[in-house]
Amino acid sequence: MAASARLVGPAAAGRMWRRGLTRRWQMVAGALILSGFALAAIAGRALAPRDPYAMDMTHRMVPPLSSGYILGTDALGRDMLSRLLSGAQLAFVISTVPVVLALVAGTLIGAVSGYAGGAVDYCTMRVLDLWLAFPSILLALGLAAALGPSLRTALTAMLVVNIPPFVRLLRGLVLAAREHTFVEAARSLGASTPRLVVRHVLVNVLSPVIVYATLQTGRNVILAASLSFLGLGVQPPTADWGVMLSEGRPVMALAPAIATIPGLAIFVVTLGFNLIGDGMRDVLDPLTGA
């Protein structure tokens, strides 16, 4: 991934973004989905027609589009639409925060390792090899089980599995970029190492990093829901999409909508991130786009 990434200047990157945004249906569809997701995350609680935690035992497992409930109610009579909108905020936080933090940590470690080279790079890569020896869901599962289930635990576990790919990506890109003539030119003009790394190297590797971060955010939506589904992430009665799906599973034969609606939300949001990520990758690096 790293070696194939093309380096582009800010103006050329801008042109490619605009071209990609307007010409590719994937980007348009992805942008629409993610706009809806962002809106639900920001204003979901305000838009919710009912209290997402209010139980109504007289209206249990009401099917969608009936009795004034657009998406029906769950096994405890709670409004599904309100819980879905309320859960959007949590899904947004839990999928983006680990990516942002991993991006910062990955940039620091990857840039230092890639630029310094030698023993620093060797040691970093061996630690990374060990880190990546664990399948991500298993590493998250083990950590979450050891620390005890909670939102904080889920965020920690997800941060831990998010960092290594960013370090590896940034290191590869920095290694490739530092050999370029414009970096050599800046160095020969007397630019300091931090200035070289930040102003000349990092700026030029931003595009593939943004693409990867977008795709990773989509994967995080699923990973977070998986942890909740397994009982290791956010705990009931919190309105979380993974928790909602898990709660709907025992009553699936009676009220299939309770489990399928939150799953559909996870699918659509992940699809949105993948559409945008794939679209951006096609625009920036058409040769490697699958």
Add this chain to the structure above:
Amino acid sequence: MGHGVIAFICRRAAGMALVLLGVSLVVFLMIKLIPGDPAAMLLGPQASPEAVRQLRTAMGLDAPLATQYLRWIGRLLHGDLGTSISLSEPVTTVILHSFSNTALLGVVALVLATASGILAGIISATHPGSPFDKAAMLAALFLNSMPSFWLGLVLILVLSLSLRLLPVGGMYSARGSMGLPDLLTHMILPTLTLGAWTVGIIARISRSTMLEVIGLPYVRTARAKGLPERGVIYKHALRNALLPVVTVVSLQAGNLLGGAVITETVFAWPGLGLLMYNAIGARDLPVILGGVLIMSAVFVVINAAVDVLYALPCCLIIPPYRSKG
């Protein structure tokens, strides 16, 4: 086999041993992360501080962390992963008992997903822009966006509960013959669920690498020589295109092992994944961390084996134009 290959295999085996040691260290540190004093938890809230202190000494919890790790790894090398809290049986016994079921499901899912993914990728690459290409790539994108637990539930809902075509879960029917047909019927839905993500990723990778290889000069030369198109694609292009696909397949083994926890939970498949899920519910940490250790170790071994596969001259993935070199 040349000395170079043997030396590479030895180096790779040594590297694998080091990573396995590292994996064991990480799992040990996870055990140490568990909040609370294990001795106090074992004795209960009524225990006196003196009794807790004595048990801590007896359990070796007073020793420095490095000593504790060396003792733990010593027991591990003798196959001792501790005792399951919920099942009161050795963790090694319960894990070994269920691992074969996970391996069966994982291998079948990986083989089927790889075969269908490569096939879809080849057809897409040889007919770029065709309706099949567009439909296959859209399907691959959908499969890569779908949470497996949701896909599993939807499959149960449609094929088991509504159409009553396939069993809801388990490995054999309660009143069935326990024979191969019964097992295969029970395997269909878990295999589809477990392999879905892998099909998507392999189809996409196969398509992109195949497109790249088809454009190389040696493929043009093969065509110019008048070889039939099928021969050009399957004999010349595919062998080179398979190189990155094999790497992806070996990496997918990790996803399949991790995904088994969710798939087995949804379909009540009696494997290591379901064992770990039940252990999560019972807070049976020796089983959870034992499962993480064993699955990660298997993943490390698979990746090392694939690396060795690349180095073997007899191997399928050595490209023909290089071997004739």
